Every structure is written in structure tokens, then in C-alpha cells.
Amino acid sequence: MSSTATVTDLCAQLRLLLESSPDAITLDELLTRVAAFVVACSESADSGALRRELEDELQVIYDDVLGHAFFPQAEVFLAVLYHLRPVLPSHSIISTWFELVLRPTLREPKLPLSVVDHAKELILYALDPRNNFSDSEEGSTDAEKQKERVGDFRRRLMDLYLLDAFNESSGEDVLEWAELSEEERERKACWKANLEDVLVRVGLQRPQDFLTELYRCFDSPVSRLQLLILLSVYTSEAEFPDHAEVLASHPLMTSLLHCLVFDSSSTACTIALTILIKLLPIFAVKACEQLKRLLPLLLVILARIICWKERRSPESVPPIIPDAEDSEDEDAVASDTEEDSAAASIQTLPIREDLDWNALELTFDGPQSKAPSAHRYFTFLYYLFPCNTIRFLRYPVRYLDDNGLESLYAVDWEKALDEDKIRSKSERLLRSHILHPLLIWREATEELERPDFWAKYDIPQIVSSATMLDVRSAVLGIQQEGDPAPDTAPSEAEIADTVPLSSSLETVHLATAAPETVEPTRLQVSLSGMVATSVALKSGLDIEVVDASPSWASMLFPLQPGTRSPSRADREQPSEESTDAWNGAIPRHVAQAISALQREVLLLKNDLNLELWTARENVKHIGRLYKERVLSRNEEVERQGLHNRLKEYKHREARLRQELREEKDQSAAQRVRYTDWNRELQDRIAALRAEKKTWTSEAAAMRAAEKEAKDTFEAQRKLLAEANHTVFRLQTQIKEHAHKVDRLYDYETQIDQLMRLQRLWYEESDVHKLNDSKEYLAAFASKYKKMELRVDAHQRTQMEMEENAAAQRQQLLLLESKLDHYKKQLEQARRTSVLSRQSELPAEWRRTQEANEKLRNENEELRDEIEEVKAMVEVLKEQRAGRTGLVHSPRSSPPL
Structure with missing residues (x-):
């Protein structure tokens, strides 16, 4: 079956299943076919055309079957999309299926968890750049466009979380939330929770991209609180420590620290401080060097928190729920009343211009806001760097100057920090902690240079060890060591900290106004019920809430017409204007x-x-x-x-x-x-x-x-x-040869007979004479033959000698002709010498005479040579004659 027929058959079966046709196959069989199609499409050479055809068919099925009623068949359609994700292009998920399928699924609270998980997995798959280059090569224009599309989709999700999801820090959103029905509230809560879960999972898979997106949005003070809440959830994940080193070296970490230094919103600083409290033990294990580099700035944050200037509104309302540390800090609060009343008149320090930081001044326009608690933050800093922390609290400005930290404000550290106030405020923190052993054995500089004492610790051990530095935890630990049996009765401190959780202002006011005279009642709760509820909530199963509490909004004001969620432009308006806008509608x-x-x-x-x-x-x-x-x-x-x-x-x-x-x-x-x-x-x-x-x-x-x-x-x-x-x-x-041997015997007999006859014949005299004559004739014939050979040799030698003599005669004639020529030359020379004597000098005559004498000598030598040649010819003739005689000398030869 061809690939086109496979796509057609697959989409036809999906349509039948969505229409609940009796001829439809089951969902498991359909998913099996989907898996087979994914494998075939991956191995096909024309996979791009198959994907486009599949996308068109799915779009047609959605328009025909699911366009008017999606949620009843959401499970089937999302299951198919989930199993088709290896062959679905990311741009298809981003541009088509997110708005049609995924976004409505994330908003619907009544869908099964598996359907929601499929939608989240599809979004995460589309956000992974490694799954976006199936049709284009790395580095090509299409690949760059796909990367840009993924980045835009990530920013879109972040904008949806900031602008479209329920904002707990927005007064307009709270009013809108109060006016909504229970179903609409569930939808908004589900939408925000799912968006938050998707963003957190993106951060765990792609931490660099997620943190960069947070850093991009962190510049806006309006959305900073929401981003801090999201970052707090992200850092609370169990898998976050594996990516902590990325955050430690990311610019977002600097922005988080600047938020704690510059922002005036106690709520935002409290959440940011909570994030920092969780990051300290994690960085100590995963990014120790970056933590040491940030230590001076962390200590500046400690000074800022303990010297926090509280804001008091002109018409203050008592806090709804008192802080757990109020009972311990009553004396501190009483002593700081004058400072709090004058805080409004004190201007904040100017920020350095090169930092380009937009401070968050106000989040809620309400009653007096409690300053962030620095107790636990100090506990972790004191545990990790005890010597540096104590040295900073003793001499803050000198410590920062020694560590080379430039002032973050437009003024220097001496004007920015009040050392006396830091020392006085830190006394309460120091009294609430026990002595750290390393304060005795180490110095501040040695603490940063030598190996850390927690180098072999894990995060839970650092958290527990730091907690034990608190006096209360240390006392409790000593009590547990002394009395290992569990004490079910609460202690006096626990009774003092127990406050009835009520939304009534009068009840809370009485509890805070007279804490010494009114003994708070102990809450009666079921521990087994709490455990069962916690397990049910953490299990991820579908649960139904019964006996829901009545809406508190109906007690405060009547229902108002629904309002839309604020846009980014609305949120960037001044908070005072938005406050006046909705304050005019309610008291x-x-x-x-x-x-x-x-x-x-x-x-x-x-x-x-x-x-x-x-x-x-x-x-x-x-x-x-x-x-x-x-x-x-x-x-x-x-x-x-x-x-x-x-x-x-x-x-x-x-x-x-x-x-x-x-x-x-x-x-x-x-x-x-x-x-x-x-x-x-x-x-x-x-x-x-x-x-x-x-x-x-x-x-x-x-x-x-x-x-x-x-x-x-x-x-x-x-x-x-x-x-x-x-x-x-x-x-x-x-x-x-047997017959021949027989004949041989006969021949031998005959030979013997003939030999006898021969002996008899030799014994006669005539026979002897005949034999002698035969020998003589044979010798004579041999001698004659030798003589003939000798004669022939002499003749040949004579002929050769004659030839040599002829050659010698020719040579003699040649020499004689040369001699005549020389004589003629001599005569001519004599004539010329006679003539030259008369004209030339005697020296020349002598030279001529010498030349003539030389010629005479040469002539004599030539004559001698001719005589020698003649003698040699004669000698050769004699030698030839003698050699011929030796060759033909007679030799004796045996007779025939």
C-alpha cells in the first residue's frame, strides 16, 4: 500500500472514530497504525509531502467534526496528535494547533489529566529546537526562520502568562475573580496552573532560553512580581539543582539581586528573598565559585533587608494575619515606631545611571506592609560564610571597599549605608543564632581561599545544618536528644504562635491588639484528613471539592459586571490611577x-x-x-x-x-x-x-x-x-635372447675351430714373410704420405713468403720514392740556401745547415730501417722454412 493510501486510510479511521461510527476501530488500534505511519514517514524519501498532506487532512477533520464541539472528542484527537508529533512540523503546532486545540485544552479544567499532559508535551516538543530541522539543514534560511518562530512562541507563552492568566497582584484581576462564577474561576486557575507548568518544564529542558526570556521581561516593574512567583516555583522543582549553574552565571541572577537592593515593594522583595534563600544552599553545592563572587552583593542585600524602611499608608488598616515572628519582635517593632512614621518623608537613594534599573515602588495600595524577614536568609549566609558575614556586620563599608564592590547608588557606600543602624539591627539576628565553630578557626580572607567545609555536603545536609544554627532549632534538638520520646502536647511557644485563621477584621484585630490577655484557642484539625487531602492533591487524580466555602466577595460588595483582563498597556499606567479607578466603585x-x-x-x-x-x-x-x-x-x-x-x-x-x-x-x-x-x-x-x-x-x-x-x-x-x-x-x-645364446654356443665352437686353423696357418714361414712385407709396405706408404704432406706445407709456406717479399718490395719502392723526394727537397734547399746566404745573416745559414744535417741524419736512419726490414724478411723466410721442416718430419706409425 502506498504512503498516500496510508495517510488517507489513517485519516478516514480517525474520522470514523471521532464520529462514533460503528465501523470505527478502537483507539489503541488507531494509535498502533499511527505509530506504523510515523515509522514509514520517517523512512520515506518524500516525507515532506506526506507531512503536508497529513496536516491538510487533520485540518479538514477538525473543521468538519471538531470545530463545533471539541472537548467531547479531545482525548482521541490529542492522543493522535501526541503520537504524530515526530512527523508534525513545529510551525504546524505553533501556528495551527495551539490556538485550535492546545490552548482550549489548557483552559478546560474538566478534561482528564492524560489529555492535558498530551497538550503540554506537544507544546514542549514544538519549543525544542532539536525537533525543528527535519525539513531543512542546520544553518540554512529555513532553519533560522524556524529558530525565530520557536523563540517567538516562547515569548508568546510568557506574554500569555503575564497578561492573560490570572494575576494575583492586580486589583482589577482580583475584582474580576470575585465576580466570576465557580466554573470560570476553575477555568482561569486551570489556565494559569497549566501555563506555569509548561513554562517550568521548558525551564527544566532549556534553562538558558527560559532564563533569557525571564530576563527580557524582568526589566518591566509591572510584571516583575509575577516573574518572581514563576521563578520561585521554578527553583522549587526537584530537577532545578541540575541547572543551577546556568542561573548562577546568567544576567537574570544580577537582576534578581538588583531587585532586592533597589525595589521598594516588600511583597516582591519577600518573594525574591525566598528565592535567594533556596538558591544559597543549591549554589553552595552546584556553583560555589559564582556564589563567592556574589557574596559582597548578598551581604549588601542583608544590610538592606535588616534596615528596611517600612511604608505606612495615611489610613492604615491592621494586618489581616500577623507574622509568626511578631511575638518575638514586639520590642523591636515598638522601638522602630518613630522610624516607621518618618519613613515616608525619607527619599530613597538614587540608583547609578549606568545600571539602567526601573525600581518597583508599590505593588499593593493597602495597609502597612511588613518588612521582609531576614532571619532565614541570615541563617544561610551565616552558615556558609560566617567570618565574612560577621566582618561585614562589624565594618560594612570597609568590607565592601576591601572586596572591590563599587557602590550601586549614585553615592558612595559611606553615605548609602548606616553602619550604626546595621549593627543595632543585626544584634537581634546574632542573639537568635548560636556560635559558628569556624569563627574561631578561620579568618574572612582565609574562608574564601581555603576549601569549603561543605564541599562534601549535599543540599539537604546544608539546609538542615544551617537550620540547626538557629537557637530555637538548636534547643529543640537538645531537647530531642535528652527526651527521645515524642511530645504530643504543644509547647508554650507553639501556643503563642497559634492564631485563628479568619477573614474577619474584628477577630484579627482583637488577636493582635491584646496578645497577652486573650489566649488564642487551639485549632482542632484531623491529621489523617490533612494527610489524605495532601496525598489526593499530590496524586494528580481528578478530585471533586465538596462543601465549598461561601464567596468572601459577596460579603464585602455586590457583584459587578465582568471586566476584561488588563493588557500590558493598561498595566504600565501608574498604580495610583488604577487604584483611583476601581476605588471609586467600592469603599x-x-x-x-x-x-x-x-x-x-x-x-x-x-x-x-x-x-x-x-x-x-x-x-x-x-x-x-x-x-x-x-x-x-x-x-x-x-x-x-x-x-x-x-x-x-x-x-x-x-x-x-x-x-x-x-x-x-x-x-x-x-x-x-x-x-x-x-x-x-x-x-x-x-x-x-x-x-x-x-x-x-x-x-x-x-x-x-x-x-x-x-x-x-x-x-x-x-x-x-x-x-x-x-x-x-x-x-x-x-x-x-635364449635362441641367440644357443646360436652363440655354436659360433664359439666354430671360432675355436677357426682359431686352431689360424694358429696352424701362422706357424708356416710363408705366412711370416707375407706378414713382414705387409708391414714394410705399410710403413713405406705412411712415409710417402708424410712426404706428400710436407711438400704441400713447403709450397704453401713458399707462396706466403713470396707474397711477403712482394709486399716488402713495394714498401722498398715507396721508401725509395720518398728518398728521391727528400733528395730533391735537399737539392732545392741547397739552392735556396745558396741564394739566402747572400741576403740572410749567418745565423740563418747555420739554422739551414742544421736542418740539412738533420735531414741527412733522418735519411741515414731510413736507410738503416730499410736494411733492417730486408734482414727481417730473410729471417722470416728462414723461420718459415725451418718450421715447415719440423711439421713434415717423419714419424713412426704402427703397421696396418
Whole structure:
């Protein structure tokens, strides 16, 4: 079946299943076919055309079947899209299916969790750049466009979270939330939770891109609180420590620290401080060097938090829920009343212009806002860097100057920091913590240079160890060591901290106004019910909320017409204008109560997030301690067993020592006998070795003899075979020549007879004479023959000599002609000399005379040479004649 037919068949089966046709196959069978199609499409050479055709078919199915009613068939359609995601282009998911399918799914709270998970996975798949280059090469124009499209989609999700989701810090959103029905609230809550989950999972998969997007939006003060809430959720994830190093070196970390230094919103700073509290132990394990680099700025944040200038509105409303530390800090609050009342008149320090920071001045327009608590933040800083923390609190400006930290404000550190106030405010923190041991053994500079004492610790151990520096935790730990039995009755401190959680202003006001006279009632709660509810919420199953509490909004004001969610342009307007806009519709005290409730809800959620994170880390630490306790118990049991075994071994040792002495005596005697026996054995071994050596040599000789005999036998076998063959051939020849042998006997008989006749014939005289004459004739004939040969040789020699003589005569004639020529030249020279004598000088005449004399000498020499040649010719003739005589000398030859 072709690929086109496969796409058509797959879409036809999907349509039948969505229309609930009786001919439709089951969802599992359809998903099996989808998986087979994905494999076939991946292996096909024309995968791009198949994907486009599949996308068109799915679009047609959605328009025809699901366009008017999507949610009843959302599970089937999303399951198919989820299993088709390897062949779905990212731009298709982003531009088409997000608006049609994924976004409505994330908004609907009544869908099964599997459907929502499929939608989230499709979004995450579209946001992964590694899945976006199936149709284009890396570095091409299409690939760059796909990367840009993915980045735009990521920014779009962030904008949806900031602008479209419910904003707990916006008064307009809270009013709109109060006026919505329960179903609409569930939809908004589901939309925000799903968006938050998607963004957090994107941050865990692509931390660099996620943090860059947060950093881009962090410049706007309006959305900073929402981003801090999202970042708090992100840092609370169990997988976040694996990506903590990315955040430590990212510019977003600097922006987070600047938020804590410059922003005046206590809510935003509280949430940012919570994030920083969670990051300190994580950075200590995962990014220690970056943490040391940020330490001066972290200490500046500590100084800013402990010297926080609280804001007090002109018509203040008491806080809805008192802080847990109010009972401990009553004296501090009373002493700071004058400072708080004058805080409004004090202007904030100007920020350095090169930092380009837009400070968040106000989040909620409500009653007095409590300053962020620096207790736990100081605990972690004090645990990790005790010497540097104490040195900073002692001399803040000197410490910052020594570490080279430039002032973040337009003024220097001496004007920006109040050292006396920092020291006075930090006394309460120092009194609430025990002494750190490293304060005695290390200095501040040594603390940053030497290896960290927590280098081998994990995050839960750092959290638990830092918590034990708190006096309350240390006292509780000492009590638990003294009384290991669990104490079910709450302590006095716990009773004092117990406050009835009520939304009534009067009740809260009474509880805060007279904390010493009114004894708060203890809440009666079911621990098993709380555990069951917590397990049900964490299990991810669909649950139904029963006995829902009545809406608090109906108690404060009547329902108002629904309002839209604010856009970014609306949010960037000044907070005072927005406050006046909706304050005119409701009473002032109601608006302040709503703002206070908003802030308290955010802070409670932030505290809950921090406590859950701390509880998770403590549970990890408890698990490790439990393992160590089990190991220690096992080690104690093992130690006791080893102690008992040691006693047994000591008794056994004494007995064995006695036996050892006896054995030593016996071994000494045995050693003597062994020496004799060993000597005897050595002699035997030597004799056996000599015998073995003799046997070895004899065996070698016998093997050589055996080999030689085998070779001899082999040669004799070959000779015997040849002899047999020769005998056979001779026998055959004997048989062939038997008749000839018989005739040979006859011939021998005849020869004997003839020999007798010959002897008789030789004995006669005539026969002897005849024989002598034959010999003489033979000798004469031989001599004659020799003479003929000699004559022929002489003739040939004579002819050669004649030829040589002719050649010599020609040479003589040539020499005579040359001599005549020389004579003529001599005569001519004489004539010329006579003529020249008359004209030339005597010297020339002498030279001519010398030349003539020279010519005469040469002439004489030539004559001598001619005579010598003639003599040589004669000698050669004689030699030729003598050699011929030797060749033809007579030689005796035997007679024929």
C-alpha cells in the first residue's frame, strides 16, 4: 500500500472514530497504525509531502467534526496528535494547533489529566529546537526562520502568562475573580496552573532560553512580581539543582539581586528573598565559585533587608494575619515606631545611571506592609560564610571597599549605608543564632581561599545544618536528644504562635491588639484528613471539592459586571490611577482589605512554597540520617558481636600460643629430621638426574639410529624395488635372447675351430714373410704420405713468403720514392740556401745547415730501417722454412 493510501486510510479511521461510527476501530488500534505511519514517514524519501498532506487532512477533520464541539472528542484527537508529533512540523503546532486545540485544552479544567499532559508535551516538543530541522539543514534560511518562530512562541507563552492568566497582584484581576462564577474561576486557575507548568518544564529542558526570556521581561516593574512567583516555583522543582549553574552565571541572577537592593515593594522583595534563600544552599553545592563572587552583593542585600524602611499608608488598616515572628519582635517593632512614621518623608537613594534599573515602588495600595524577614536568609549566609558575614556586620563599608564592590547608588557606600543602624539591627539576628565553630578557626580572607567545609555536603545536609544554627532549632534538638520520646502536647511557644485563621477584621484585630490577655484557642484539625487531602492533591487524580466555602466577595460588595483582563498597556499606567479607578466603585476600606488579602495570600503561598521546599530537603536529610542511624545501630550490634568475638579470640589465642610453643618444639625436631631427609632426597635426586641424563642421551642416540635405520630401510626398499624391476627386465631379455645364446654356443665352437686353423696357418714361414712385407709396405706408404704432406706445407709456406717479399718490395719502392723526394727537397734547399746566404745573416745559414744535417741524419736512419726490414724478411723466410721442416718430419706409425 502506498504512503498516500496510508495517510488517507489513517485519516478516514480517525474520522470514523471521532464520529462514533460503528465501523470505527478502537483507539489503541488507531494509535498502533499511527505509530506504523510515523515509522514509514520517517523512512520515506518524500516525507515532506506526506507531512503536508497529513496536516491538510487533520485540518479538514477538525473543521468538519471538531470545530463545533471539541472537548467531547479531545482525548482521541490529542492522543493522535501526541503520537504524530515526530512527523508534525513545529510551525504546524505553533501556528495551527495551539490556538485550535492546545490552548482550549489548557483552559478546560474538566478534561482528564492524560489529555492535558498530551497538550503540554506537544507544546514542549514544538519549543525544542532539536525537533525543528527535519525539513531543512542546520544553518540554512529555513532553519533560522524556524529558530525565530520557536523563540517567538516562547515569548508568546510568557506574554500569555503575564497578561492573560490570572494575576494575583492586580486589583482589577482580583475584582474580576470575585465576580466570576465557580466554573470560570476553575477555568482561569486551570489556565494559569497549566501555563506555569509548561513554562517550568521548558525551564527544566532549556534553562538558558527560559532564563533569557525571564530576563527580557524582568526589566518591566509591572510584571516583575509575577516573574518572581514563576521563578520561585521554578527553583522549587526537584530537577532545578541540575541547572543551577546556568542561573548562577546568567544576567537574570544580577537582576534578581538588583531587585532586592533597589525595589521598594516588600511583597516582591519577600518573594525574591525566598528565592535567594533556596538558591544559597543549591549554589553552595552546584556553583560555589559564582556564589563567592556574589557574596559582597548578598551581604549588601542583608544590610538592606535588616534596615528596611517600612511604608505606612495615611489610613492604615491592621494586618489581616500577623507574622509568626511578631511575638518575638514586639520590642523591636515598638522601638522602630518613630522610624516607621518618618519613613515616608525619607527619599530613597538614587540608583547609578549606568545600571539602567526601573525600581518597583508599590505593588499593593493597602495597609502597612511588613518588612521582609531576614532571619532565614541570615541563617544561610551565616552558615556558609560566617567570618565574612560577621566582618561585614562589624565594618560594612570597609568590607565592601576591601572586596572591590563599587557602590550601586549614585553615592558612595559611606553615605548609602548606616553602619550604626546595621549593627543595632543585626544584634537581634546574632542573639537568635548560636556560635559558628569556624569563627574561631578561620579568618574572612582565609574562608574564601581555603576549601569549603561543605564541599562534601549535599543540599539537604546544608539546609538542615544551617537550620540547626538557629537557637530555637538548636534547643529543640537538645531537647530531642535528652527526651527521645515524642511530645504530643504543644509547647508554650507553639501556643503563642497559634492564631485563628479568619477573614474577619474584628477577630484579627482583637488577636493582635491584646496578645497577652486573650489566649488564642487551639485549632482542632484531623491529621489523617490533612494527610489524605495532601496525598489526593499530590496524586494528580481528578478530585471533586465538596462543601465549598461561601464567596468572601459577596460579603464585602455586590457583584459587578465582568471586566476584561488588563493588557500590558493598561498595566504600565501608574498604580495610583488604577487604584483611583476601581476605588471609586467600592469603599476605601474594602479596597484596602482586598489589597491586604492579596498580599497576605501571595506571602502565604510564598511561605508555603518555601516550607514545602524546606520540608522536602529535610525529608531527604531525614532519610539520610535514618540510613545512618540504621547503619549505626547495625554497627553497634556488629561492634558488640566483635567485642564478644574478641574475647573468644583472646582465649583461643592463649590456647593457640600454648599449642604453638609445642608445635615449635616439635617443628625443631622435625626440622632436623627434615634436613637429613632432605639431604638424602637431594642425593637421590642427583642420582636420578644423572640416570635420567644418561637415559636421555641414550634415547637421543637410539632415536638417531632409528631415524638412520628408517632412512636406510627406505633406501634399501627403493633399491630392492629397482633391483626387482631390473631382474624382471633381465629375465624378459633372457627369454627373448635364449635362441641367440644357443646360436652363440655354436659360433664359439666354430671360432675355436677357426682359431686352431689360424694358429696352424701362422706357424708356416710363408705366412711370416707375407706378414713382414705387409708391414714394410705399410710403413713405406705412411712415409710417402708424410712426404706428400710436407711438400704441400713447403709450397704453401713458399707462396706466403713470396707474397711477403712482394709486399716488402713495394714498401722498398715507396721508401725509395720518398728518398728521391727528400733528395730533391735537399737539392732545392741547397739552392735556396745558396741564394739566402747572400741576403740572410749567418745565423740563418747555420739554422739551414742544421736542418740539412738533420735531414741527412733522418735519411741515414731510413736507410738503416730499410736494411733492417730486408734482414727481417730473410729471417722470416728462414723461420718459415725451418718450421715447415719440423711439421713434415717423419714419424713412426704402427703397421696396418
